[in-house]
Amino acid sequence: MGRKLIKYPLYTITYIAFVFFIVVPVIYTFITALISSDTLFLLEKQVYLLLAKSILIASIIALLSTIFGTILGFIIYKINVRFRQFLKLALLIPLFISPYIMAVAWKDFFYVLFGGNSLATSYFGLIMVLTMVYTPISILIIGSALSNIDSQLEDSGLVLTNLKSVILKIIIPLIKPALITSFILVFIFSISEFSVPVYFGVKLFTTEIFTQFSAFYNHSLAIIQSLLLVIVCIVLLFSERKYISDAPFLSVGSKGSNSRLINSSNINNSGFLILVSYFILSIVFPILTLIIQSTKGGFSAIERAFGLLLPTFADSVLLALVGTIIIVFVGFISAYYSVKSNRTTSFDWFLLLIFAVPSTIFGISLIKFYNQPALDIIYSSYAIILIGYVGKFSFISSKLIANSIKQIPSNLEEAAQIQGVKLSIKLRKILIPLILPSLFAAFIISFIFSLGELGTTIMLYPPGTEIMPIKVFTLMANAPQSLVSSMSLIVLTLTLLIIIGFYMLMKPLLRNYNLAND
């Protein structure tokens, strides 16, 4: 019996492919920019003041999203409120609309309400819009952690003390990794977002990068500036790792993790009221604005928008779907081996690096690397867009899946190992069924992000091809407001229908998961 040449072949192949196809272009771009550019600006105090301001704003948004996500996630996943299934899906809607369009809708809405833009044209507007856009991420992350909690722990707690103590002493500590993940993901999304700060006229570090890039065409300087953002994100992840290593990871019980729903009419009613209020504020108001704008002169704008977007549906959905499958696969492989090795692997760092690089810079890196005659088959085809999706979103899927794997007791796998069960069977029969809700959450988030990705795709989409978010945004300029709003509504409806379809397809599997855990 010969020794295996590679200890973990699947991991190694995935890792090498990710590094070669995605990381090398970015590192190459950073190195060439550092060599060719004047880096003296790094000594300027102003740069760091602006960076500090961006960190502060991103922290506020991340904190608010995590708080709202915890409250709303708890109500949806732990309380038996009315229309629970509907609200679970409905609260995700802000994720389906581009932050830029949400900003426009909110500003218009404020104008109708208060007759002036002052309330929305400020830090308040920026924080409010981004918090509302990113809260669904927190709900999904925290919700999936809540549904993984062993009900026996809650039951035992409730025998000894009241619900409040159970929440504070048992549930919150159990979902601490998810809370931190939610904060970090929203923080990174917020700190790299440029279109909303530009729209609200708030000067942040990303708007500075955008200015260097789009007003001065100084690519090298923009790339080096974005390196500072990447460093901030890496420091954040580093501290998270350090912190989480001490966090109490409680596992799902050996019998299972079926989440116990609270069923008290008072709590149910209050929870329902909170959910509905948030639903009206964050979803009904902006969507109502879009509907009013769309139907201003009848339904002709909606018809026209549908005709314009129809040719983009098939390619966009297929691309997002293929991208999502690869993203979840990469996320699972990296998460599994990272958890098993009990340390932050270089794969984790690479995933973070690419996630933290601003979309435009990532796009430029891929152009500089792939735009060679020999690589034309990649650069001039949809493959380049898939590379963009996988690079941008694998970190999210890896984080979500890793959190879930950490909650699985190691004795389950150890027992299988003692029995001599193969890795593939171990994964298929033990691990994957136990982390199914998180895998599904990772799938849904990755799909939504891939379907709406604009920043990198706009730099890479092959000439002559039509992808939905690109078409919406290229048609936005100078198109009548009714057409722009109609397109946004169509994108939202399509995304929602697809997500509902995914939920329906997954329903039997998730039901089996719940039954198995009962």
Next chain:
Amino acid sequence: MRLISKFIAIIIVFYITSCNNSKKEVIVYTTVDQIFSEPILKDFEKETGIIVKAVYDTEETKSTGVMNRIIAEKDNPQCDLFWSGDPMRTIVLKNKGILATYQSKNASDIKDVFKDKDGYWTGFSARARVLVYNKSMVDDYDVPQSIMDLTNMEYKGKVAIANPLFGTTTFHIAAIFNILGDSVAKQLMAALKDNEVVIATSNGDVMNRVASGEVFCGLTDTDDANEALKEGENIGIVFLDQLGMGSLIVPNTVSIIKNSKNQDNAKLLFDYLLTKKTEAKLAVSCAQMPLHSGVKVPEEVPSLDGIIPMNINYEETSSNLKEIQNYLKEWVEN
């Protein structure tokens, strides 16, 4: 075996979806709004049988995504023809050595001021910078007639301009610097700032703020103003400084990318864009003013003959822009 066949299938899919540049096609990158440029490109496709593969730009990136893409692709150009909404970006590309020269016979009657003397770019259909005002807030007889009027106390906090770091507003300010000289232009900018001019995110945003009555008036482009009129907004349009330095005329430009793969087809499209027919279509769709004489246009489209234009050299103004950009950045931020 199954894995290999899957791999081959993927390669075939990518090959099918990739651009095969040996075909009868032309790759166009354009900063002109898709809603206006796409119909023209489709017509060319129908008339010539040459497939046009286009890359359009977005408002979100201030229409600089395409520019940045061309710069990044410089060493292995994918784009054959660049159709820009203004000469400024084209001149940036020319200065970076990205453009090839071509002089179309269809441009013979276009004035020299709208063409590069070496043929790096040629202008056609133009927009103008105008003042739009809300008719229910400003009486017709009281409308500002000069950019200098916008510094008057009565307009304090009631005038909007788009961020001068981007788009045609940059070019407008650079042209003002070119004509008035740095010192007077800086005084004007300082006075505007003292008068609490509202910095909007885009020309479209200026238009919306004027139409909604948030401000009395603002500087924008004729195409944005035209769209607002089509939507029934109660606004008026003024060509500023007709007794002084004139209004800025912003032509579209077309250029061929150096070392691109479909140069012959690109030249055919270049010629096509410079026809009177194209100018007539752009006059109808977005009220652009033809640079050829004798083009039939709708009534609401102003004629260049009736406007006193700013007497500028586009190349010089573009160079000037480079020098004042840091000043403008500071002006916006402080």
